Structures are given as C-alpha cells and as structure tokens.
Amino acid sequence: MAEHLGDWLRASPDAYCKRSSLNREGLFRWQRSYTSAEIDRLVAVKKPVGQVVSIQVLSRGVSGRVKVVRVVGTEGELLVQREWPIRKLLGTLRSGMFEVEVELDDDQMPVAFHFIGGGWGHGVGLCQIGAVGRAEHGFDYREILSHYYNGAQVFGLYGNLLKPPSPDPSPDPAQSEEIDGVNNQVTGDGGDQAPRPLK
Numbered sequence: 001m002a003e004h005l006g007d008w009l010r011a012s013p014d015a016y017c018k019r020s021s022l023n024r025e026g027l028f029r030w031q032r033s034y035t036s037a038e039i040d041r042l043v044a045v046k047k048p049v050g051q052v053v054s055i056q057v058l059s060r061g062v063s064g065r066v067k068v069v070r071v072v073g074t075e076g077e078l079l080v081q082r083e084w085p086i087r088k089l090l091g092t093l094r095s096g097m098f099e100v101e102v103e104l105d106d107d108q109m110p111v112a113f114h115f116i117g118g119g120w121g122h123g124v125g126l127c128q129i130g131a132v133g134r135a136e137h138g139f140d141y142r143e144i145l146s147h148y149y150n151g152a153q154v155f156g157l158y159g160n161l162l163k164p165p166s167p168d169p170s171p172d173p174a175q176s177e178e179i180d181g182v183n184n185q186v187t188g189d190g191g192d193q194a195p196r197p198l199k
Contacts, residue, residue: 008064009098012029016133019133019137021136027120028129029118030117031115032091032093034091034112034115036052036109036110036112036113039113042089042090043078046078049072052113053073055070055071055102056069063097063123066083066086067096068081069089083123084122093115094120094121097118097123099117102114125148127148131144131148142154
C-alpha cells in the first residue's frame with residue numbers, strides 16, 4: 001500500500017467511515033500546512049537542527065502509517081521512530097498516514113510543509129466512525145467486529161458464545177434494582193452468584 005499511498009489519500013473511496021453520519025470535514029481526509037519557521041520551532045522542541053530542509057519518511061507499516069522519519073536541518077538531523085512520537089513532533093497530526101510536500105522558494109529552500117493525510121488515530125483495531133457507518137447501513141455488531149478483527153469470535157464474559165438476542169430482552173423487574181438512576185441486573189439474592197450468561 002505504501003507505494004500507492006499518495007493516490008489513495010488524494011482519492012475519495014466510498015468507505016463506511018466516509019459514509020458515516022459522524023464523518024466531518026478533516027476526519028476521513030485531512031491537510032495541515034506549516035510555514036518553514038513553524039516547523040523549525042516544532043522540531044527544535046525535541047532537538048535543534050537549524051532550518052528544517054526536509055522531512056523524509058524512511059519506513060511505513062503495512063497500512064501506510066509512518067514508522068520512522070528523518071528530519072534534516074541546516075545544523076543537524078533528527079531521527080524519530082514510532083507513529084505517536086512522529087505525530088506529536090509534527091504538531092499532533094491526526095494520524096501517521098500522511099505524505100509530506102515541501103514548498104520551495106527560488107533558492108530551493110523550504111517556505112512551507114504540507115501534510116496530506118487520512119484517518120484519525122493510530123490505525124490499529126476498530127475505526128469508530130467506520131463502525132457507526134456500517135451500523136447505519138445495516139451491519140450488526142458481529143459483522144462489524146469480524147470486519148475489524150478478522151477471525152475473532154465474540155464470547156460472553158464467562159466463555160459462552162453469544163447467541164442472538166431473545167425476542168423480549170427486557171429484564172424481569174423482580175430481578176433488577178435501580179442505583180443512581182441506572183438499572184442494574186442482579187442475581188436475585190444479592191449473594192455471590194455469578195451473573196447470568198448472556199443470551
């Protein structure tokens with residue numbers, strides 16, 4: 001994917017995170033620009049390298065997210081590893097799935113750095129906005145979880161496989177109590193019995 005990342009970021013595939021009612025401008029696809037002076041200040045917090053002349057992505061994970069970045073300055077270099085430290089260094093970018101474009105002046109020195117990216121977060125596990133989009137388009141929780149966690153099975157807390165919900169999921173009022181406005185299921189005698197298995 002890394003070799004096609006730029007095309008994918010500039011495209012607008014019909015993904016469920018894009019189709020979700022929770023999607024907003026700047027979540028599914030985003031851009032952030034900094035002047036050269038702003039980048040110099042951000043990098044200097046970690047290590048002064050003079051004027052930043054390039055930001056090079058040296059390694060990406062399978063999803064295209066950055067793993068290693070080299071910042072080259074007029075007075076030194078900085079190597080940053082792992083997605084979160086990289087995002088934090090660069091002004092807390094929304095995700096590590098980005099490309100960098102450098103705007104140069106007539107002397108071929110940077111005047112601005114433009115980050116073109118996709119997504120929001122670390123890219124591991126479930127996309128919350130995408131999960132909502134799938135639910136809004138008729139997928140149930142098992143289908144949603146199996147999409148994000150390939151091969152996983154849903155189990156009840158005590159090892160019972162979850163079964164489809166019963167037609168009448170309302171609890172028996174005699175088996176419930178209300179605490180601080182929250183209806184909590186109880187075992188009936190208030191003793192040390194295990195909670196009932198999920199249906």
